[in-house]
Amino acid sequence: MSPRRFDVLVVGAGPAGSVASLVLARAGASVALLDKAQFPRDKACGDFIGPRGLQVLTDLGLPEPPGLDVGDMVVVGPTGRRVVLPCFNGVTYPGRARAMTRSVFDDALRTAALDAGAVAYAGRADRPLRSGGDIEGFTVSDGDGEELRADFVIGADGATSHVGHSAGLVEGSRVLWGFAVRCYVDQHVDLPAITLWETTRWHAFPGYGWIFPSPGGVANIGVGIGTLADRHLGAGAVRVLPAYLDHLVELGLLDRAAVSTLPRRLGGWLKMGMVGTTPAAGRVLLVGDAAGLVNPLQGEGIAQAMTSGRSAAEAILNSPGHAAARYRDNLARVHLPYQRITAAGHA
Secondary structure (H helix, E strand, C coil): CCCEEEEEEEECCCHHHHHHHHHHHHCCCCEEEEECCCCCCCCCCCCEECHHHHHHHHHCCCCCCCCEEECCEEEECCCCCEEEECCCCCCCCCCCEEECCHHHHHHHHHHHHHHHCCEEEECCEEEEEEECCEEEEEEECCCCCCEEEEEEEEECCCCCCHHHHHCCCECHHHCEEEEEEEEEEECCCCCCEEECCEEECCEECCEEEEEEEECCCEEEEEEEEEEECCHHHHHHHHHHHHHHHHHHHHHCCCCHHHHCCCCCCEEEEEEECCCCECCEECCEEECHHHHCCECCCCCCCHHHHHHHHHHHHHHHHHCHHHHHHHHHHHHHHHCHHHHHHHHHHHC
């Protein structure tokens, strides 16, 4: 089969990849949007689109998908003491978040990108295709090994990015990893809550748990754990989830009847703090989780995914001869000052 050639190959159709594809396609670039999943698909997440993420939707002229508006948040300490964090309008973003399932949100963004002209491909990015030492595409592991080549490759394929590893942009021994696992239960939630807790007395859990409202009278409950560079510790989040559900019952935030049987769990890796990953070099630009843009303090990454996808697309459109450098400069200006401080705190 003869290879297909595009201006940009985007690997991963989550929020970062779909926003990048949308911006590129609207500007007239030919875009291949490759993802291994059939959409709509589920994703391990707290299902909150934060204020900055909602502002990106407004900036791009996209409607907000169906969901619930969320404002104030409760934080519960290890002793059970509670404070309410009020939600105010920011200078450049609204004073609210929105709860919506990732199956709905990601599918809406991907559909917008395809409507703008991006071409969808289903399958995994497999063998990297090189030209002069640079990656210019991948074969697709969908059975016939189709080759997708492009002037630029955007890696939007998550924390364990195959694109990033193939391009030599990840130094695994320095990455700040985290792992999160979540489930849905039939429970109404008035205010979203983040809880800090001790698995045993004076032994703080190295992360936090949450119980968030979700559409349809359902609660999104999960636990996130920091593992530094040791990914073997990620299983700790899975092991403690039943104990965390018991903890929520003790706090009065969850009805015992709602978790009489352990709900189906879904987990995923997080890469945080822009540590151990070079976000762009040559023809390859990494966005969202692939670039390590997840917040090291609270694990949020959707807004950063969307803004980085837009930034990578604009760098390619406006400075094709220096796209990687321009994109790195943007991340350094917008994200690095905060990430540098919080990554140290996380570590």
